[in-house]
Amino acid sequence: MVVGIHRKTYAKVDLSAIKHNIVVEKKQLANKQNIFAVVKANAYGHGIIEVAKAAHEVGVAGYCVAIIDEALALRKAGLNELILVLGVNPFEYASLMAKNNISATVGDIDFLKKAQVVLSTEKQQLSVHLALDTGMGRIGFRTQKELREAADFIKQHSTEFNFEGIFTHFSTADSGEKVAVDYYEKQIAEFNELISCLEELPEYVHVANSAASIWHKECGGNTIRFGITMYGLNPSSDELSIPSEFKPAISLLSEVAAIKKIKKNDSVGYGKTYTAKEDEWIATIPIGYADGWLRKMQGFKILIADHFCEIVGRVCMDQIMVKVPWKMAVGTTVILIGKKGQKEIRVQDVADQVGTIHYEVTCLISERVPRIY
Incomplete structure (x- = not known):
């Protein structure tokens, strides 16, 4: 598998969070x-x-x-x-x-x-x-x-x-x-x-x-x-609570690769599953189901420039299209999993969208997505 070092889609892994979680676990053990x-x-x-x-x-x-x-x-x-x-x-x-x-x-x-x-x-x-x-x-x-x-x-x-x-x-x-x-x-x-x-x-x-x-x-x-x-993830999803000291270790990020304005009644993506109700700005992000971002993520909202923005049209193998509120600059950071300020997208949120568990979400992030430590 070729690792995608020439595109800015990557998973950021906080090793200090992993070490912290082990220390917390040791303290919990009676x-x-x-x-x-x-x-x-x-x-x-x-x-x-x-x-x-x-x-x-x-x-x-x-x-x-x-x-x-x-x-x-x-x-x-x-x-x-x-x-x-x-x-x-x-x-x-x-x-x-x-x-x-x-x-x-x-x-x-x-x-x-x-x-x-x-x-x-x-x-x-x-x-x-x-x-x-x-x-x-x-x-x-x-x-x-x-x-x-x-x-x-x-x-x-x-x-x-x-x-x-x-x-x-x-x-x-x-x-x-x-x-x-x-x-x-x-x-x-x-x-x-x-x-x-x-x-x-x-x-x-x-x-x-x-x-x-x-x-x-x-x-x-x-x-x-x-x-x-x-x-840093909860074994029971959200059914039971874990100690708040445990910290999630992974984030998934990308950037705006292209931006265009479409007209009312224009469609986006394979199968014509999304049609604009008005003139809209559409950003294209270089991540898709070959990276582990599954097709069921259509309709999910990701963070771009502090705004939760909806994925419109079907997720492609290598790209997704997102409705954004204005003409954003190419290169604008995109958070698919992670936190900025008070706004957060959890691994569990992604799992809930596709009807699975967060174990599967992180395991599915493919090898072509580089891990940055």
Whole structure:
């Protein structure tokens, strides 16, 4: 993907806000738990290497990523803390992960048995975190029998495996609705029941994500997987409140690339979905759905020269058209996400417009939009 360094559309990432949010989280933790900084998916669109280095500066126990390639990128960048790949992988990659000191998520005994042969041949040891499926229905052991078998196998093959961690993932910790709270309580009870069969727990027991660390401090464990709130965003969207100390870290900006006056009854954009009711000034902004600014953003208002201005006509692949109150100068700053004075466009506002969650909004900001730190 070519990064757009020759156009003034970019995401501005405030690394000081990310470091601040980690410090705030540490102060919130009652039992001084460890923090794993979750930097998967290019740090939720914020930039994996830069965010990981910022987290390193304020002290984290490790990082969580989704895929091996993300872990390898962190190692190449010189980060030496624990790195856990949250997704499961084929046993053929056991040697690669061991060689690079990357911790593997394990959710079935078959991986362990096949990986043991590989690791034994290569004379390597792999650190593993056992995933427990307590109700997410995604990956992990579901019964005490399965878990005991895996733990016993690891113990019997301690030359090839280091039992480093155990975890589960909550599916409803970000909601205050009774049905969601009840399900969260069911999951934590299931987790505690499962681990009760183990003679000894590993070094890292991590059950809390950002949501659980804020609203369910009683969930236990000695480590927090700190994800969306590290970026200053609310895990529950607007349903529940988070401490006001957390600061959003990302802004999305561009500029007016062209300006023209159209006449009453003139139309704008593909499909003739907007027709002017009077003579109007139309500004063209160089951002579109190929940048992650989706077609559903038609009708949304963005900030130009301290005015909320409506996107008119369909969002194009590379450009949008916006109705503005006067002939604005080419080069005028445009705020698509961010704040100026008392006026603000939140990531959540964008998510509400397209009917999704803010996680998806930041992850969709494409690679051709440069990140400025």
